Amino acid sequence: xxxxxxxxxxLRSKLDAKEIGAREAAAxxxxxxxxxxxxxxxxxxxxxxxxxxxxxxxxxxxxxxxPAPLTGIPLALKDNLCTxxxxxxxxxxxxxxxxxxxxxxxxxxxxxxxxVILGKVSMDExxxxxxxxxxxxxxxxxxxxxxxxxxxxxxxxxAAVAAGFCAAALGSDTGGSIRQPASFCGVTGLKPTYGRVSxxxxxxxxxxxxxxxxxARTAEDCGIILxxxxxxxxxxxxxxxxxxxxxxxxxxxxxxxxxxxxPKEFYGDAVDEEVRTAVMNAAHEYExxxxxxxxxxxxxxxxxxxxxxxxxxxxxxxxxxxYDGIKxxxxxxxxxxxxxIRDSRNRGFGAEVKxxxxxxxxxxxxxxxxxxxxxxxxxxxxxxxxxxxVFENADVILTPxxxxxxxxxxxxxxxxxxxxTADICTVTVNIAGLPAINTTCGxxxxxxxxxxxxxxxxxxxxxxxxxxxxxxxxxxxxxxxL
Amino acid sequence: xxxxxxxxxxxxHAELLTKSKxxxxxxxxxxxxxNSRCCPVCSGMPGTLPVLNHTAVEYIIRAGYVTNCExxxxxxxxxxxxxxxxxxxxxxxxxxxxxxxxxGWVDIVANGQEKRIRVNRIHLEEDAGKLVHDEATRSSLADxxxxxxxxxxxxxxxxxxxxxxxxxxxxxxxxxxxxxxICDCKMEQGSLRCDVNxxxxxxxxxxxxxxxxxxxxxxxxxxxxxxxxxxxRQTEIIESGQKVLQETRRFSDSTGETTALRSKEDAHDYxxxxxxxxxxxxxxxEELAEIKAKLPEMPEQRKARYMSEYGIAExxxxxxxxxxxxxxxxxxxxxxxxxxxxxxxxILGEFMRRINLGEMSMDSLKFTAKxxxxxxxxxxxxxxxxxxxKTIFVEMIGTGKTPDEVCDELDLWxxxxxxxxxxxxxxxxxxxxxxxxxxxxxxxxxxxFFMGQANKALKGQATPNxxxxxxxxxxxx
Numbered sequence: 001x002x003x004x005x006x007x008x009x010x011l012r013s014k015l016d017a018k019e020i021g022a023r024e025a026a027a028x029x030x031x032x033x034x035x036x037x038x039x040x041x042x043x044x045x046x047x048x049x050x051x052x053x054x055x056x057x058x059x060x061x062x063x064x065x066x067p068a069p070l071t072g073i074p075l076a077l078k079d080n081l082c083t084x085x086x087x088x089x090x091x092x093x094x095x096x097x098x099x100x101x102x103x104x105x106x107x108x109x110x111x112x113x114x115x116v117i118l119g120k121v122s123m124d125e126x127x128x129x130x131x132x133x134x135x136x137x138x139x140x141x142x143x144x145x146x147x148x149x150x151x152x153x154x155x156x157x158x159a160a161v162a163a164g165f166c167a168a169a170l171g172s173d174t175g176g177s178i179r180q181p182a183s184f185c186g187v188t189g190l191k192p193t194y195g196r197v198s199x200x201x202x203x204x205x206x207x208x209x210x211x212x213x214x215x216a217r218t219a220e221d222c223g224i225i226l227x228x229x230x231x232x233x234x235x236x237x238x239x240x241x242x243x244x245x246x247x248x249x250x251x252x253x254x255x256x257x258x259x260x261x262x263p264k265e266f267y268g269d270a271v272d273e274e275v276r277t278a279v280m281n282a283a284h285e286y287e288x289x290x291x292x293x294x295x296x297x298x299x300x301x302x303x304x305x306x307x308x309x310x311x312x313x314x315x316x317x318x319x320x321x322x323y324d325g326i327k328x329x330x331x332x333x334x335x336x337x338x339x340x341i342r343d344s345r346n347r348g349f350g351a352e353v354k355x356x357x358x359x360x361x362x363x364x365x366x367x368x369x370x371x372x373x374x375x376x377x378x379x380x381x382x383x384x385x386x387x388x389x390v391f392e393n394a395d396v397i398l399t400p401x402x403x404x405x406x407x408x409x410x411x412x413x414x415x416x417x418x419x420x421t422a423d424i425c426t427v428t429v430n431i432a433g434l435p436a437i438n439t440t441c442g443x444x445x446x447x448x449x450x451x452x453x454x455x456x457x458x459x460x461x462x463x464x465x466x467x468x469x470x471x472x473x474x475x476x477x478x479x480x481x482l
Numbered sequence: 483x484x485x486x487x488x489x490x491x492x493x494x495h496a497e498l499l500t501k502s503k504x505x506x507x508x509x510x511x512x513x514x515x516x517n518s519r520c521c522p523v524c525s526g527m528p529g530t531l532p533v534l535n536h537t538a539v540e541y542i543i544r545a546g547y548v549t550n551c552e553x554x555x556x557x558x559x560x561x562x563x564x565x566x567x568x569x570x571x572x573x574x575x576x577x578x579x580x581x582x583x584x585x586g587w588v589d590i591v592a593n594g595q596e597k598r599i600r601v602n603r604i605h606l607e608e609d610a611g612k613l614v615h616d617e618a619t620r621s622s623l624a625d626x627x628x629x630x631x632x633x634x635x636x637x638x639x640x641x642x643x644x645x646x647x648x649x650x651x652x653x654x655x656x657x658x659x660x661x662x663x664i665c666d667c668k669m670e671q672g673s674l675r676c677d678v679n680x681x682x683x684x685x686x687x688x689x690x691x692x693x694x695x696x697x698x699x700x701x702x703x704x705x706x707x708x709x710x711x712x713x714x715r716q717t718e719i720i721e722s723g724q725k726v727l728q729e730t731r732r733f734s735d736s737t738g739e740t741t742a743l744r745s746k747e748d749a750h751d752y753x754x755x756x757x758x759x760x761x762x763x764x765x766x767x768e769e770l771a772e773i774k775a776k777l778p779e780m781p782e783q784r785k786a787r788y789m790s791e792y793g794i795a796e797x798x799x800x801x802x803x804x805x806x807x808x809x810x811x812x813x814x815x816x817x818x819x820x821x822x823x824x825x826x827x828x829i830l831g832e833f834m835r836r837i838n839l840g841e842m843s844m845d846s847l848k849f850t851a852k853x854x855x856x857x858x859x860x861x862x863x864x865x866x867x868x869x870x871x872k873t874i875f876v877e878m879i880g881t882g883k884t885p886d887e888v889c890d891e892l893d894l895w896x897x898x899x900x901x902x903x904x905x906x907x908x909x910x911x912x913x914x915x916x917x918x919x920x921x922x923x924x925x926x927x928x929x930x931f932f933m934g935q936a937n938k939a940l941k942g943q944a945t946p947n948x949x950x951x952x953x954x955x956x957x958x959x
Contacts, residue, residue, distance in 0.1 A: 082529045095528065102522050104529060203528040208758035237533050237761055315758055318561050321572030322526045326624065337567050337622075364563075364753035373755060 003028050004164030005479050008073050008221040011167055015062055015072045022055040022062065022072035026116045029074045033118070033165045036482045039146055041138040042160040044079050045087050046119040058114040068113035069224050076166040078157050079120040080127055081107055081212065082201040086117075090203050091125045091135035094323045094330050094348030104201025105236065106170060106212045106229040113228055118166050121156030125350045126320065127177055127205040129153055130422060133409060134352040141409070142184060143480045144448055148406040151181030157215045158185035162480055168216035168225060172202055174209045175308050176401070176426025179438035182215050183401035183451025186440045186477065188468065189215040190222040193459045194433035195240035197226075198233030204319040206312035207238075209430040217477075219439060219468035223248035226461060242459045250466035256290025258467065261394035265301040266425055271403045278442030278450040279400045282471055286398075289470060296390045296397070300383045301428060305420055307383070308427035310363050310376035317360025323348060355416060380431050387432045391457050396467050400425050401438045401451035425453065435461045439468040440477055447478065486720060487685040488713050490648055491640035493677040494655055496665040497609060497631050498541045504608050504632035505532030505575065512671055516614075516625040524608075524630035526570030531759050534559075538632035539582070539763065541664040542606045543773045545634055546583030548658040548780060549601050553770055557582045558762035559606075562752045567624050568611040576635075578754045580762070581605035588658070592650040599651055600639040609633045634664075640679065640690065645709040649702050652676055660806040661780050669700050676705055681726070682716045691716070692726040696740055698733050708733040712740055784809065792822035798830055807844035808834070814851030819859045828858050832875055841879060848882030857885040867942030870894050897943045900952065906939045907932075907949075907956050921957050932957065 001020055003011065014020045030048055037043055051074065058072035077083065080090045082100040089095045103111070122138035124131065132140040132155025140155045142148040143163035150159040154171030158181035161169050171178040173191035182189025190213045197212045204210060214225035227248070232241035262283060267276050283293055325331035325344025332343025349357070363372040390397060403422055412419045429436045434455050441452040456464040503510045506523035523530040546553050558580045561573040586601035611626040636655070642648050656667040656674060667674040676699050681691035694712060699705045711733075716726050730749075731740040779787075781803040788799040803809050812829055816822045833854070836842050857875065861868040866889060877888040889895050910932060911918055917928045936949045 080529075088528070090528070098528065100522075100527065100529070102527070102530075199529075200531050201529040206758075235533060236531050238531075238759060314755060318563050318573055318753070318755070321563060321565065322528070322570060324565060324567070324572055326567050327525060327570055328527070338565070341565055361753060364755050366751045366753070369753075369755070 001028065003167070004032065005217065006167065007217050008070070008167050008224050009218075011073055012067075012069060016067060022058040022116060023052060025072065026051045026055040026074045026118065029118055029164075029166055032163075036163065037165060039141065039482055040143050040150075040159050040163050040165070041140050042121050042150075042156045042163065042165055043076070043119045044089055044091065044122050044135075044137045044156070047086055047117050050086065050117050051119075054111075054114065054116045058116055061114050068228075070110060070113040070115045070228050072114065072116060073167050074116040074118045075110065076118050076121045076157060076160045076169040077107065078123050078154050078169070078171045080123060080172060080203040080205075081120075081170060082203065083107055083117070083120065086120065088120065088203070089137060090127070091123050091132075091137055092348065092350070092353070093136045094344075095203075095328075096136070096330065098329055100201075102201060104212070105198035105233045107201065109229045109231075110170075121160050121169060123156055124153035124177075125353050126203070126316070127153040127172060127174055127210075128316065128352050128356050130176065130180055130419060131409075131412065132156060132159075132181070133413070134350055136350060139409075142406045143482060144186060145406070145446070147408055148448070149184065149409055151184030151402070151406060153177040153181070154189070154215060155181045155184075158182050158187055158189065161185070161187045161215050161217065163482060168214055168221055170212060170225070170229070171215045172205075172210055172212050173430065174205045174211075174312060175423050175430050178213045178215060179401045179426050179436060179451070179453055180423075182438040183440075183449065183453075184406035186443075186449030186451075186480065187215055187217060188219050188222055188437065188439045188472070189213065190219075190226060190437045190461070190465070191429065191435060192226060192230065192461055193435040194430070195238055196230050196242070196435070196459065196461065198231070198236040198239045200233055200235040204315075206315040207319060208315060209308075209312055211430075218472055219437060219465045220248055220251060222437065223251070223461075223465045240459075244462075247461050247465055250462045251469050253466060254290065255286065255467060255470050258286075258291040258396070259294050259394040260286055260291050260467075261294045261296040261390050261397040263296050263298045263301070263390065263397060263399060265298050266399040270421070270424060271400050272405070274444045275400045275402070275404060275450050278444075279398065279452045282441040282452050283398055285471060285474060286467075294394045296394065298383075298386050298390065298428060300379060300386055301424065303379055304383065304428045304431065305424055307376040307379040308423065308431060309359065309420055310372050311380065311431070313356045313360035314363045314373050315360070317357045317364065320349075320353065320357060352416075383428050384432045387428070387434060395456075396464055397455040399453050399455065401453045402426070405444050405446075405448035405450055429453070429455055434458060435464055437464045437468045439472055440475070441471065443478060485684050486682040486717050488643055488709070489640045489681050489683065489690050490642035490709065491679040492636075492638045492642070492648065492651065493679070494636045494638075494652070495675040495677075496545070496634050496636070496659055496667065497673040498538050498634060498664050499666060500535055500537045500541065500632055502535060503630035504535045504538045504606070505630055508630065510631045512673065514627050516623070517627065520626040520629060524570070525626050526572075532575060532757075534760055534763075535632065538606060540773050540776075541632070541662075542582045542604060542634045543770065544662045544664050544777055545604050545636070545659065546586065547774055547777055548662045549583070549586040549588050549604070549636070549655075551583035551586030551601055551604060553765065554580060554582055554584060556580060556762060556764050559757045559760045560754045561757045562607075562754055564750045564752060566610070567622065568613050568629075570611065570626060570629060574607060574610065575757055575760065576607035577605035588651065588654055590647065590650040590654050592644070592647040597641075597647065599641045599647075602637045602639050604634050604636045607633050607635060645706040648678065648709060649706055652702055652705065657781055657804065657806065661778060663778050669702070672700065675700070678705060678709060678712075680709060680712050680716070682713065682720060691720070692728050694726065694728070694740070695730045696733055697730060697743065700735075704733060704735055707738050708740055711738055715740065781806075781809075788822070788826070792826070794823060794826050798826060801830055801834075802826060805844070811844070811847075811851050811854070815855040815858075818852045819855035821858065821862065824858050824862060825855065828854070828871075832871060836875070836879060848880075849878040849884070853878060853884050860885055860889070864896055864945045864947070866894055866896055867937070867945055869937060869946075870942040894942055896945050899944075900948065903936070903940065903944050903948060903952050904956075906936055907953055910935055910939070911956060918957065929953070929957070
């Protein structure tokens, strides 16, 4: 049986119909990883034993006639999600041998459904980057063209899903880190509303922006996984108690009459023409389904990247201070505390992480706080206001996910500003705390996937899943071959 | 004679008496085996998150109420970033622009003068861990048990001008915090810590001098000595025409001197910013009213009650309330034996005398308030002779036995046996013909001699009233 392109939903019915056992399904994915991941480098740690153990537990539950939606479904986890007893590296030498004694709440919730863990997948170091090329352990490649980046920071998650190395995966999104790699790898990725999923056990990058979410083959699969991991967590004071029943409850409902906002700033010259065209074609597809396109403006977009890099780097500089070599992780040498801490951090962190720490500390330092950090916070309020205004006249917003398709490995290595600017289409959604989903809307002349993002109102994940699903039903994806 | 005048402000850190730490569920108790009271959250493991302990918030609001502060309706937490091995996250969660309490005041009496000290602010933060340096192996070990214990920091205005005022204030704060039930205020254990900012300037100067911040002051005595030393040091510097440096200085208990720790130039840039993990709190009037209603009875209220309801004199009432442990003991005792004046007299007398002699301490009492109440009741009701209070009390202090047990063992109960009394008195009269003559000749004072002798011979087994009646009758002849 070939599970490479199977959806979570399809695998569920095969498992429940006993067409395949949980152990067999897990083994098929592990085989695929073994055969082909040397071309993609998506996994940092493959947990074969743990996969079989969890598959056995899942099979018992299936045999008992009591499966949950994810029982026996083999998933991959981004390596910044803490897993009790399993190495969690954040793609950093700093945490190269770090084995947490606890699991992230989202992971525990998957475990409560008896999912099957295949392993931990690569990412940009500490989730800082959009290419997965800053990983200290696995510089993942795009399964559609292994000379290209898979996007990032959840590049391992997106590539593993695209290449058929798992049924779906968890990623995390701080400024586009789920949506952009999903776009580059031609899969569906959902960033939930800030506060929808507990951040407990997600190694923090920028606490006010980070959010865990699924990367899968369909919007419906994303909904199934979000159903499992969402909800208030007493261990995360920023998680919200907003009730939900089923994020897929609107699937199949007509989108006739839905108002889809097209913010003009997202369709300017900074975005490649092929991308613009593909997204606008999708917009017209929605029109054919009876949706109404609404012109709108997010004028603060021109400041969004700056605000994002100030806020995220400031928080990151503080969040990453704990890696001092004293309690866990890489320990350097020296004759004093200061020397030892300096050496630990110098050796443990890569160049991109150091760059963000410098930027963040600069923005927070006395004399600069008002000029940078405070202004970024003020801008955050304006961005929120602008989005609120748009949602008075629209139900969702449609934008490109990235200005271009996946680029060749190495081309942006020496130009961080250009790399940062490529986040333009995704960062405002994190700053405003909104939910957004990427799904594939076309392919460029080289066959590389083009993604579009559907942004919803806070805590209205159901509508963006419905909207993405409506398009997916009209679209024939081209799966990659390795 | 120098015309330089000291100006002093205080920062007082107090560890709150919550059961658990301020951002996790670990025990906040003092001590414990190293690193036995920490978890992934308070030891700063990757991905863990702080969740605010609402009891700690309630306690800091109490601190605000007892020092007449305004309670902020909107309060939030900030990160104070610096590297040190005892700070596992490399930032301390604290409060910068929006502390819980602002603009309070506390009245003190120093050198016989009443004075109002203004409180600038009180904020809630987390304590750091502790480092143990091992000279033998030239290594340092970190103990994170104290990490995350809730700490409140009070900052006063620079309203003090002498060590006496500072001491009076610190004592007053200790009393208020203890009565509010928020801190045990043990300076020697570090649950209350005081930093002193001190500068000198000519008395009529409108501008303050350059200040030094004094640290490591773990007793009120150390505070007084450090201030005295610092006044001396700064006076010498200024009078020799030099300038005082703005710096942090450490007081040494052994030398009585302060030495420079770091200068203003070396001061950290803490890069404060709002902690994104902890949502701000907005208090409603109802919530604050509820917290205020739960505030325990404060010393001034108890004092007023003792004076008006129990008729206890003001100085006596002051002496009882000035030590919360003793005051609580008094409260417990009068719950069992509702004769407040008798209990107060005993506590202010024999009880405090034994404490002052170092024979007992409130931390390690072997007997209970109920036992003390019983002892006084036995005396008041003539079950025992009050002259035996001392004997019985010393036994209680030493052994923890109840007064009833002591009286049984030492045979100290008053007996209704008048024949025994008569026999003792008959013998006394027979043995002392001269004093008998003197008494019969009108010298009343020898009556005391006979009372004393009779008491001694009877070992307190008869009440003074019984002895007196029989003695009077027999002496008449």
